[in-house]
Amino acid sequence: MDVRDAVASRYSCRAFLPHPVPEHVVRAILEQAARAPSGGNLQPWRVVALAGEPLEELKAMLRPRFATELPRGEGAEYQVYPSPLDAPYRSRRFSVGEALYRSIGVAREDRAARIRQYARNYLFFDAPAALFCSIERGMGPPQWSDLGGFVQTVMLLARAYGLHSCAQEAWTNWHKTVSRFIGLPAEELLFCAIAIGYADAHAPINGWRSPRESLAAFATFRGFSGPAPHS
Numbered sequence: 001m002d003v004r005d006a007v008a009s010r011y012s013c014r015a016f017l018p019h020p021v022p023e024h025v026v027r028a029i030l031e032q033a034a035r036a037p038s039g040g041n042l043q044p045w046r047v048v049a050l051a052g053e054p055l056e057e058l059k060a061m062l063r064p065r066f067a068t069e070l071p072r073g074e075g076a077e078y079q080v081y082p083s084p085l086d087a088p089y090r091s092r093r094f095s096v097g098e099a100l101y102r103s104i105g106v107a108r109e110d111r112a113a114r115i116r117q118y119a120r121n122y123l124f125f126d127a128p129a130a131l132f133c134s135i136e137r138g139m140g141p142p143q144w145s146d147l148g149g150f151v152q153t154v155m156l157l158a159r160a161y162g163l164h165s166c167a168q169e170a171w172t173n174w175h176k177t178v179s180r181f182i183g184l185p186a187e188e189l190l191f192c193a194i195a196i197g198y199a200d201a202h203a204p205i206n207g208w209r210s211p212r213e214s215l216a217a218f219a220t221f222r223g224f225s226g227p228a229p230h231s
């Protein structure tokens with residue numbers, strides 16, 4: 001698969017088929033993703049991969065807590081969005097949420113249904129495999145950015161193996177339970193999970209795509225001359 005196809009076909013998949021993902025595939029993805037660059041080659045990413053029994057065990061531990069503890073869970077360990085979230089970011093976040101809930105016929109005012117859908121984060125949207133990505137607490141924004149590059153590399157490589165994925169910051173809300181469950185050392189902080197599996201192409205929640213700003217909205221060009229050569 002051409003890298004452009006991998007980028008273009010990746011989206012946040014929120015409904016997976018039950019087909020298992022073989023361990024050797026997850027190992028290959030992670031090994032290849034470790035080619036991601038990082039400042040000073042620090043390679044600050046840490047990953048715990050779950051499937052099968054341990055994955056089910058974690059979900060079973062959390063499921064009974066959904067009714068009383070969501071949406072907050074145990075409380076986020078890091079601030080996911082700036083507060084307040086100003087323009088233009090606020091409206092971008094709002095519109096992607098609206099599109100998601102519209103795709104499954106959930107009305108804005110139906111809080112219970114929204115929380116039910118939100119809870120599916122904590123079932124990894126039924127994905128058969130999941131990665132928990134963490135980083136040492138002493139690492140700063142540059143290393144978090146390296147971790148982000150690694151996460152995207154994992155998700156693009158997943159496409160090359162016919163898989164889809166969803167990065168999930170939502171898991172910070174269960175950081176205590178997850179850290180205990182996966183045996184995260186105290187000096188490491190859980191950043192996100194990545195749900196991985198085969199997309200349910202017929203699920204309405206997978207049937208829409210998030211918008212992007214135009215190139216002119218985020219990039220400026222200076223000093224280029226002539227038309228770009230085709231590569």
Ligand SMILES: Cc1cc2nc3c(=O)[nH]c(=O)nc-3n(C[C@H](O)[C@H](O)[C@H](O)COP(=O)(O)O)c2cc1C
Pocket residue numbers: 010011012013014096121166167168169170171192209210
């Ligand atoms: C680091 C990271 C964390 C995310 N966390 C969640 C999450 O917890 N739950 C979720 O449904 N989507 C999550 N997303 C998906 C974003 O909402 C999504 O990337 C964005 O709306 C753009 O849509 P696309 O990925 O389909 O292109 C996350 C994405 C990233 C990069």
